Amino acid sequence: xxxxxxxxxxxxxxxxxxxxxxxxxxxxxxxxxxxxxxxxxxxxxxxxxxxxxxxxxxxxxxxxxxxxxxxxxxxxxxxxxxxxxxxxxxxxxxxxxxxxxxxxxxxxxxxxxxxxxxxxxxxxxxxxxxxxxxxxxxxxxxxxxxxxxxxxxxxxxxxxxxxxxxxxxxxxxxxxxxxxxxxxxxxxxxxxxxxxxxxxxxxxxxxxxxxxxxxxxxxxxxxxxxxxxxxxxxxxxxxxxxxxxxxxxxxxxxxxxxxxxxxxxxxxxxxxxxxxxxxxxxxxxxxxxxxxxxxxxxxxxxxxxxxxxxxxxxxxxxxxxxxxxxxxxxxxxxxxxxxxxxxxxxxxxxxxxxxxxxxxxxxxxxxxxxxxxxxxxxxxxxxxxxxxxxxxxxxxxxxxxxxxxxxxxxxxxxxxxxxxxxxxxxxxxxxxxxxxxxxxxxxxxxxxxxxxxxxxxxxxxxxxxxxxxxxxxxxxxxxxxxxxxxxxxxxxxxxxxxxxxxxxxxxxxxxxxxxxxxxxxxxxxxxxxxxxxxxxxxxxxxxxxxxxxxxxxxxxxxxxxxxxxxxxxxxxxxxxxxxxxxxxxxxxxxxxxxxxxxxxxxxxxxxxxxxxxxxxxxxxxxxxxxxxxxxxxxxxxxxxxxxxxxxxxxxxxxxxxxxxxxxxxxxxxxxxxxxxxxxxxxxxxxxxxxxxxxxxxxxxxxxxxxxxxxxxxxxxxxxxxxxxxxxxxxxxxxxxxxxxxxxxx
Amino acid sequence: xxxxxxxxxxxxxxxxxxxxxxxxxxxxxxxxxxxxxxxxxxxxxxxxxxxxxxxxxxxxxxxxxxxxxxxxxxxxxxxxxxxxxxxxxxxxxxxxxxxxxxxxxxxxxxxxxxxxxxxxxxxxxxxxxxxxxxxxxxxxxxxxxxxxxxxxxxxx
Numbered sequence: 078x079x080x081x082x083x084x085x086x087x088x089x090x091x092x093x094x095x096x097x098x099x100x101x102x103x104x105x106x107x108x109x110x111x112x113x114x115x116x117x118x119x120x121x122x123x124x125x126x127x128x129x130x131x132x133x134x135x136x137x138x139x140x141x142x143x144x145x146x147x148x149x150x151x152x153x154x155x156x157x158x159x160x161x162x163x164x165x166x167x168x169x170x171x172x173x174x175x176x177x178x179x180x181x182x183x184x185x186x187x188x189x190x191x192x193x194x195x196x197x198x199x200x201x202x203x204x205x206x207x208x209x210x211x212x213x214x215x216x217x218x219x220x221x222x223x224x225x226x227x228x229x230x231x232x233x234x235x236x237x238x239x240x241x242x243x244x245x246x247x248x249x250x251x252x253x254x255x256x257x258x259x260x261x262x263x264x265x266x267x268x269x270x271x272x273x274x275x276x277x278x279x280x281x282x283x284x285x286x287x288x289x290x291x292x293x294x295x296x297x298x299x300x301x302x303x304x305x306x307x308x309x310x311x312x313x314x315x316x317x318x319x320x321x322x323x324x325x326x327x328x329x330x331x332x333x334x335x336x337x338x339x340x341x342x343x344x345x346x347x348x349x350x351x352x353x354x355x356x357x358x359x360x361x362x363x364x365x366x367x368x369x370x371x372x373x374x375x376x377x378x379x380x381x382x383x384x385x386x387x388x389x390x391x392x393x394x395x396x397x398x399x400x401x402x403x404x405x406x407x408x409x410x411x412x413x414x415x416x417x418x419x420x421x422x423x424x425x426x427x428x429x430x431x432x433x434x435x436x437x438x439x440x441x442x443x444x445x446x447x448x449x450x451x452x453x454x455x456x457x458x459x460x461x462x463x464x465x466x467x468x469x470x471x472x473x474x475x476x477x478x479x480x481x482x483x484x485x486x487x488x489x490x491x492x493x494x495x496x497x498x499x500x501x502x503x504x505x506x507x508x509x510x511x512x513x514x515x516x517x518x519x520x521x522x523x524x525x526x527x528x529x530x531x532x533x534x535x536x537x538x539x540x541x542x543x544x545x546x547x548x549x550x551x552x553x554x555x556x557x558x559x560x561x562x563x564x565x566x567x568x569x570x571x572x573x574x575x576x577x578x579x580x581x582x583x584x585x586x587x588x589x590x591x592x593x594x595x596x597x598x599x600x601x602x603x604x605x606x607x608x609x610x611x612x613x614x615x616x617x618x619x620x621x622x623x624x625x626x627x628x629x630x631x632x633x634x635x636x637x638x639x640x641x642x643x644x645x646x647x648x649x650x651x652x653x654x655x656x657x658x659x660x661x662x663x664x665x666x667x668x669x670x671x672x673x674x675x676x677x678x679x680x681x682x683x684x685x686x687x688x689x690x691x692x693x694x695x696x697x698x699x700x701x702x703x704x705x706x707x708x709x710x711x712x713x714x715x716x717x718x719x720x721x722x723x724x725x726x727x728x729x730x731x732x733x734x735x736x737x738x739x740x741x742x743x744x745x746x747x748x749x750x751x752x753x754x755x756x757x758x759x760x761x762x763x764x765x766x767x768x769x770x771x772x773x774x775x776x777x778x779x780x781x782x783x784x785x786x787x788x789x790x791x792x793x794x795x796x797x798x799x800x801x802x803x804x805x806x807x808x809x810x811x812x813x814x815x816x817x818x819x820x821x822x
Numbered sequence: 823x824x825x826x827x828x829x830x831x832x833x834x835x836x837x838x839x840x841x842x843x844x845x846x847x848x849x850x851x852x853x854x855x856x857x858x859x860x861x862x863x864x865x866x867x868x869x870x871x872x873x874x875x876x877x878x879x880x881x882x883x884x885x886x887x888x889x890x891x892x893x894x895x896x897x898x899x900x901x902x903x904x905x906x907x908x909x910x911x912x913x914x915x916x917x918x919x920x921x922x923x924x925x926x927x928x929x930x931x932x933x934x935x936x937x938x939x940x941x942x943x944x945x946x947x948x949x950x951x952x953x954x955x956x957x958x959x960x961x962x963x964x965x966x967x968x969x970x971x972x973x974x975x976x977x978x
Binding site: 150151152153280281283284285287288289290291292293294296297329330331348349350351353354419420421422423468469470471473499501502715716719720722723724725726727728730748749750754755756757758760762763 | 824840841842845846849853857858859860861862863864865866868869871898899900903904905908912915916919921922923924925926927928931949950951953954955956957958959960961962963964965967
């Protein structure tokens with residue numbers, strides 16, 4: 078597909094992208110670091126999310142800086158947020174320069190997670206921009222001796238509606254001063270019919286510089302006098318450091334020293350490769366530890382795990398839990414393994430501690446949370462810690478970025494020199510907090526007509542905050558330093574079913590422990606919940622001889638959901654398949670459907686997956702995934718498609734291949750050979766149909782499509798072969814065994 | 823045993839130094855020449871984020887000892903093309919918006935450029951095979967394929 082037309086010429090965008098990249102990736106980080114809290118106070122930089130100045134500053138030349146607490150994680154969010162600000166300010170897109178995720182400069186808009194950048198962060202920015210525009214109109218009305226109604230904002234100027242007269246530019250109206258206004262939550266928003274930037278496929282700000290090798294990732298930050306460090310992480314997940322000897326390191330030119338605190342052990346050198354060599358040359362003795370469960374019995378481990386508390390997350394109807402409902406009964410259990418985030422670039426951070434002030438250049442998705450966590454860990458006042466976001470590789474949740482940042486900060490404080498710490502591949506695979514294993518049980522009672530009379534589900538997930546929670550900084554854990562109360566993380570919002578049943582219930586069982594430190598990975602809990610829900614619905618359809626599409630429609634009352642499903646029916650050319658015979662071929666083909674209303678309150682998504690199962694080997698190939706997506710008002714349709722495609726491909730990988738392996742002591746999936754992911758030969762075709770609703774609020778798109786992929790694949794495999802896969806990942810050996818079982822029947 | 827190696831990088835003669843002859847080329851290119859287009863991904867030649875061209879062919883710079891590249895002609899992403907004179911693949915990647923986080927994209931472009939140099943009009947299956955050992959975790963594959971095919975499908 079050709080890139081859609083854009084309002085600016087490609088060349089202009091390239092220039093804009095290149096120039097902006099300089100602005101927000103801090104090519105001169107040392108200079109930026111010199112901005113002390115005192116300096117900020119002197120200049121009066123406001124970082125409140127309740128103030129227009131927190132988000133938007135108009136300079137004397139008419140350029141505008143957008144200060145965003147939400148950051149670009151490779152999803153296109155920053156471009157979308159800039160579009161929203163430009164639109165509401167009636168300003169040409171290229172006149173806006175975004176600054177992101179800097180605790181000294183940007184408001185705290187909460188971590189960049191949960192598909193909330195546009196939905197929450199963008200709406201905050203939109204309201205601030207609308208407040209600013211209204212204030213500019215009022216100022217202009219006063220200066221021009223007319224009324225606000227006689228004026229309009231256009232292209233960075235306030236001009237008379239009737240024409241005639243140049244009006245006043247924003248720069249003239251603010252005259253270099255700040256706006257000093259509270260954000261007005263009721264400020265009138267532009268009519269979507271007048272949009273010229275929102276809803277357009279504006280090319281991403283960061284892409285040109287990434288394609289020409291001119292983009293600065295956090296790995297490229299350099300500070301004068303900077304040293305290089307590498308971690309020597311424990312030999313097992315719970316080991317203690319008994320002794321170490323750095324004598325062999327001393328033969329490596331450039332090697333300087335170790336930093337040790339408790340179980341925290343790092344090497345420091347003047348040169349990066351010397352640090353790598355020293356980390357492998359160092360001799361460390363770790364205590365024996367074998368506290369991990371048997372990975373082959375992970376489901377039993379979860380069933381036996383101590384439950385901290387039970388929580389009913391969804392309940393309709395009045396049947397008490399466990400009460401019998403007359404009718405035909407069905408039951409099934411589903412499970413999901415541990416995943417690593419698997420960022421292609423390892424975590425990296427640069428830290429500098431000078432004059433009592435800590436500065437950390439970090440790829441964290443949560444600069445402001447990290448600031449508080451670092452302050453607690455290191456015994457500093459929050460104002461003495463500055464976290465500056467610089468892009469890392471895609472994280473898909475709480476990966477190792479914050480942990481690596483905490484380790485870099487501790488080293489910097491110990492050696493009193495700026496230091497760059499980069500994790501090696503084994504650190505990233507071994508020590509990022511993991512997507513926890515998840516177990517789901519379902520029971521349904523069907524009435525005489527085969528309709529679902531009662532539905533009862535249980536989900537087993539680790540409690541939060543967890544012991545050694547993934548939201549806790551690894552540096553603090555290893556060094557035995559204080560931990561800030563962790564972010565709650567988000568596993569449970571909106572778990573349940575998006576259908577109307579006479580009687581249904583979902584109970585969460587929050588487990589006290591989980592094998593390895595855990596944190597959220599894209600669509601946490603929601604993907605597992607939808608995998609179980611949509612697979613079990615498919616089982617009911619099969620048991621009652623109902624077309625899987627019709628069964629869903631029978632119980633779907635939400636009009637917007639029904640509209641989406643009808644779009645999907647024609648987009649994917651769905652044909653009723655209740656009585657379809659199995660494909661007996663060596664390459665058995667089938668198709669499966671899945672639907673979600675994300676967290677039961679926002680983005681709607683429906684998919685049909687076409688798969689091919691190679692009977693002799695059990696290998697599954699996903700051929701095509703058709704997606705219909707409704708996230709309300711679309712800010713950038715091309716960015717949205719990019720996200721949906723990524724959701725699909727990444728989750729095909731998680732469904733078919735990915736599984737974190739571990740021994741009784743430690744993670745054994747420490748590279749891409751032991752944690753394989755989907756590669757080009759297995760990538761499906763992705764077809765996307767977007768439903769745009771310009772007059773509705775915008776919802777998130779970073780996760781919803783992820784939630785429906787595993788069930789669509791499982792249902793397609795059943796359609797092809799009669800094999801019901803209930804345990805992710807669907808590896809060939811498992812499929813082969815299941816095929817043999819079906820054939821025996 | 824420090825070494826000093828002379829070679830050509832992006833058309834310019836350069837001298838790279840290391841205290842350890844086994845130091846991978848990646849560290850010299852990134853830290854001595856400030857070339858940031860290539861990325862450290864795994865250090866194991868498994869992912870491809872570090873790919874450069876060595877005498878015209880894709881090479882994983884994270885495992886190539888500096889001692890083995892004397893006299894080589896190295897081209898990095900920065901030398902492949904510039905915003906003013908983009909390589910056709912770079913233009914195609916911009917046109918297709920073929921990046922998410924973009925960390926792997928260096929390897930995708932350099933590997934695909936190596937393929938197109940020997941086979942200017944590959945089929946999509948051939949492109950998939952040529953990129954089979956280049957990893958992307960964001961799931962940008964469909965756009966990367968479209969971008970490469972945009973160049974591959976061009977009439978001679």
